[in-house]
Amino acid sequence: MAGEQYLDTGWFGMLVTLLLAVFILVNIRRAKGGKDLFIRRIAGLNAIDEAIGRATEMGRPVLMVPGLSDTVNAIAVQAINIFAYVSRIAARFANPILICCYNAAVYTLAQEVIRDVYQQEGLADRYDQDSVRFVSDRQFAFAAGVSGLILREQTAATFFMGEFYAESLIFAETANSIGSIQVASSTEATQTPFFIAACDYVLIGDEFYAASAYLTRQPVLVGSLIGQDWGKMMIMVLLTLGTIVNSFTLTREVTSEKVDGVFNTIPARKAKLDDSPFNQLIKPSKPKIIVERPIDPTKAAPAAGGGN
Amino acid sequence: MLAQVEVPTFWSEPYNSPALWTKLVVALLIGLAVLVGLMYAPVRARRPIVAVVTFFSGLYWVMLYAWPIPINRQDNQLPNGPVEAVGFWLKDSNSVIVSFTQILTALLFGLGIYSLLRIHLQRIVKTQRDWGFSVVLLACMSLMVFFGYADWNSRLGERGAMLDNPANWGFVNFGRDFLFEGLLQQMDAAMFSVIAFYILSAAYRAFRVRSVEATILLGTALIVILSLMGAVSGLWDDTIRSAANGNTFILNFQLTTIADWIRNTFQTSSLRGISFGVGIGLLAMGLRIWLSLERTGGSA
Numbered sequence: 001m002a003g004e005q006y007l008d009t010g011w012f013g014m015l016v017t018l019l020l021a022v023f024i025l026v027n028i029r030r031a032k033g034g035k036d037l038f039i040r041r042i043a044g045l046n047a048i049d050e051a052i053g054r055a056t057e058m059g060r061p062v063l064m065v066p067g068l069s070d071t072v073n074a075i076a077v078q079a080i081n082i083f084a085y086v087s088r089i090a091a092r093f094a095n096p097i098l099i100c101c102y103n104a105a106v107y108t109l110a111q112e113v114i115r116d117v118y119q120q121e122g123l124a125d126r127y128d129q130d131s132v133r134f135v136s137d138r139q140f141a142f143a144a145g146v147s148g149l150i151l152r153e154q155t156a157a158t159f160f161m162g163e164f165y166a167e168s169l170i171f172a173e174t175a176n177s178i179g180s181i182q183v184a185s186s187t188e189a190t191q192t193p194f195f196i197a198a199c200d201y202v203l204i205g206d207e208f209y210a211a212s213a214y215l216t217r218q219p220v221l222v223g224s225l226i227g228q229d230w231g232k233m234m235i236m237v238l239l240t241l242g243t244i245v246n247s248f249t250l251t252r253e254v255t256s257e258k259v260d261g262v263f264n265t266i267p268a269r270k271a272k273l274d275d276s277p278f279n280q281l282i283k284p285s286k287p288k289i290i291v292e293r294p295i296d297p298t299k300a301a302p303a304a305g306g307g308n
Numbered sequence: 309m310l311a312q313v314e315v316p317t318f319w320s321e322p323y324n325s326p327a328l329w330t331k332l333v334v335a336l337l338i339g340l341a342v343l344v345g346l347m348y349a350p351v352r353a354r355r356p357i358v359a360v361v362t363f364f365s366g367l368y369w370v371m372l373y374a375w376p377i378p379i380n381r382q383d384n385q386l387p388n389g390p391v392e393a394v395g396f397w398l399k400d401s402n403s404v405i406v407s408f409t410q411i412l413t414a415l416l417f418g419l420g421i422y423s424l425l426r427i428h429l430q431r432i433v434k435t436q437r438d439w440g441f442s443v444v445l446l447a448c449m450s451l452m453v454f455f456g457y458a459d460w461n462s463r464l465g466e467r468g469a470m471l472d473n474p475a476n477w478g479f480v481n482f483g484r485d486f487l488f489e490g491l492l493q494q495m496d497a498a499m500f501s502v503i504a505f506y507i508l509s510a511a512y513r514a515f516r517v518r519s520v521e522a523t524i525l526l527g528t529a530l531i532v533i534l535s536l537m538g539a540v541s542g543l544w545d546d547t548i549r550s551a552a553n554g555n556t557f558i559l560n561f562q563l564t565t566i567a568d569w570i571r572n573t574f575q576t577s578s579l580r581g582i583s584f585g586v587g588i589g590l591l592a593m594g595l596r597i598w599l600s601l602e603r604t605g606g607s608a
């Protein structure tokens with residue numbers, strides 16, 4: 001059957017994805033079994049306690065923004081996981097918090113998680129349900145709303161974690177203008193330089209996903225993190241192999257090429273990257289298959305043609 | 309025009325048909341039963357229920373992505389075997405399942421509005437600090453809801469086409485246009501423009517010569533910025549070309565060549581490296597959520 005979507009990536013791509021999943025699950029099992037796994041120091045995450053401590057000393061609130069995710073996705077969940085840790089520490093110090101949400105679904109999730117955190121700490125009376133608030137689901141209205149809150153509340157520590165776009169610099173510069181200590185991370189590579197330029201500490205790339213493992217040391221999260229590292233090592237090996245194979249291929253001449261899964265003889269020419277066996281593993285050329293299907297007699301044939 | 313007749317499937321019953329109503333009522337009853345079951349189930353039993361629902365919901369999206377879905381399928385064709393049958397089912401169900409998400413989002417949006425109203429009404433009633441801003445916010449929100457709804461309502465039916473011409477507009481159409489196009493869009497644009505000034509102030513701080521790293525950053529940024537300024541790069545490159553006199557090594561010192569090298573060698577590879585890490589992190593996170601291994605808000 002002529003499939004579409006993921007099967008078209010070929011067996012090699014699927015094997016790599018499967019191996020990544022296996023690495024993660026195997027390491028979660030190892031960590032659950034009590035194996036002591038090492039995580040390197042991440043400066044941005046060490047700064048979280050310092051930032052909350054500073055806010056407590058100054059008696060000013062801690063502001064958190066879980067990004068501009070359009071729905072509750074893995075990025076928003078991870079941001080809220082980090083904020084759960086921040087809120088837990090803030091709750092212990094009786095420090096006020098503010099979580100500004102761009103999306104109503106994220107707002108609902110954040111409210112539940114933060115309420116749970118206060119209850120787990122036995123400090124339910126300290127939880128203010130207005131500390132988690134929905135601001136707006138329009139990008140720049142949200143930016144204006146959050147900037148206004150930063151200025152009015154004079155937040156001492158601000159955390160921007162998740163999906164950020166053009167508004168990232170508005171947040172970071174506004175917080176910087178009032179001397180707020182900032183820890184930020186964006187999953188959007190284009191926004192990371194803005195955060196680096198304007199914030200005190202930045203989590204780059206997958207450090208964002210490492211945060212909850214680093215902070216809570218839960219075996220599941222630590223194991224998952226080690227599994228990710230195994231995955232990265234596998235990709236590094238594949239990159240090295242690919243570079244060697246592709247470089248070697250480019251020095252040769254070819255007399256055949258694969259089109260629609262079939263090798264055709266061609267006049268000798270200098271090899272291109274598409275001729276590399278490594279590239280063909282990742283972007284396989286598959287034979288075209290015409291599928292005949294039985295017709296359902298109870299259903300009408302589709303209308304022929306189209307348009308006027 | 310040849311009309312495309314939609315062939316009814318399990319997921320697309322005709323509008324207002326008894327079959328559609330039956331399915332709606334059954335779905336509602338199942339939903340209520342699950343909700344009541346969750347409310348009355350012991351706390352320990354809730355976690356497995358949530359885990360099972362999460363797993364099957366996630367499985368649907370994984371299958372939609374990984375299962376072979378037939379292409380060039382005609383509405384009156386039958387599947388070739390069970391693999392295609394599942395593919396047909398996935399394709400037919402997709403639009404309906406996506407609408408579940410939209411319904412849920414709309415419901416949660418109501419909760420968001422409730423949060424806004426509660427915070428700001430409370431502030432106005434208690435005349436707390438900055439209560440004036442809350443009045444402005446609620447007034448703007450009410451006005452936008454009123455004019456937005458009235459404008460949408462006035463465009464229903466045959467009148468809609470007439471209202472494409474502003475000459476036929478009434479009070480509500482002008483009101484909506486003023487609030488949305490005249491105010492909101494302009495304020496959005498103003499906020500976006502402010503970023504230009506913020507870039508300047510952030511760049512000033514980032515590019516100060518404080519350390520070796522900051523100096524390297526300053527140098528590379530300067531080269532890339534100058535290479536994009538036609539007058540500077542043209543002059544520099546012309547000078548290098550005439551000085552090179554055919555020497556290919558010296559040609560490497562053209563501003564555009566150095567900038568291209570920086571972009572292709574450092575920038576692209578760094579971004580790809582970050583993307584790999586983020587992608588694997590996302591996969592791990594997705595896997596943990598799907599298999600309910602993640603405990604949101606875990607203890608410190």
